Amino acid sequence: MHTYAKRLAGLLLAPLLTTFLLVGCGNDQSPDDDHVKSQSPREQEKRARQVADAWKGSTAAAAWHRGYYPMANVMQKPESGWHSSADQRAFETENFVLRGSLPTTATGHGKADWGNGNTLTRPLWGAKKAYQSFARNRSEGARLTVTGAKLGTTTIMTSRGRASVPAWLFTLEGYDTPLKRVAVTLSKLPSSPIGQARQGAAGGLRQIARLVGTARNGRSITVHATHGACDDGPVVKVLETGESVVLYASVAGAQSGPCSSEMTEQSMKVQLRKPLGDRILLDALSGRPVPYGEPDGLSPSWT
Known part of the structure; x- marks a missing residue:
């Protein structure tokens, strides 16, 4: 990647x-x-x-x-970690192939829950958009195969602390646990x-x-x-x-x-x-919050 x-x-x-x-x-x-x-x-x-x-x-x-501003990677690898250096390289270079179907129903909205009584309802990314955000390479060589997806939850560090948020759980060929992609859209800075x-x-x-x-x-x-x-x-x-x-x-x-x-x-x-x-x-120089991640990457706090 x-x-x-x-x-x-x-x-x-x-x-x-x-x-x-x-x-x-x-x-x-x-x-x-x-x-x-x-x-x-x-x-x-x-x-x-x-x-x-x-x-x-x-x-x-x-x-x-x-607001909701993630301060950690919105992509979370399978719990077992990568099985090989080739799989890790495929993830880093965003080299994926889809063999299966992704949900096409409208996702609507979901809640970020900080576990202290505070929640925030935000629009959710669809499965296709979420997949396209990390599968941006179609080259030969090492690649990961996505066979499907379902909407679930994960936890992520945010500007307001750790929160439970909706996430797309992508099944990968050869893996027992999914690749997760946070589905919640960011708040406006x-x-x-x-x-x-x-x-x-x-x-x-x-x-x-x-x-x-x-x-x-x-x-x-x-x-x-x-x-x-x-x-x-x-x-x-x-x-x-x-x-x-x-x-x-x-x-x-x-x-x-x-x-x-x-x-x-x-x-x-x-x-x-x-x-x-x-x-x-x-x-101090910009007078703005410090963003997380690359401006053109998967996990910027904002652009």
């Missing part, structure tokens, strides 16, 4: 995984020296506080807490109550690319942050309040002068003082 292959001061930051994104090939370019010289943790934290204050008690925050800052402004802030995962106990968060070829890597700090968790990212050891245009995206794990819970996870 495209997304699988590419697939939050004073906190423990642990580099986990590095992937490389080429934004220019064979070119040297000078970075903005003003940004290199303007690294200011105080200004970065000030911006984070402004974002937290803007969201606190806002109509955007109220809409966020009423509310407009941010604060505007976006310029990249490198506010004391050298950079944008958090996306959320990669949240620990089951909510005490740690893993995000992707970017940095260039002429620095020592990303730094991710966090401002925790009762209502939000604001991440503010920068780079360490930035150098001035000519530098290649290569950008590195690095996975960073951040420990929180208390579980994330239903607090809003915000990016």
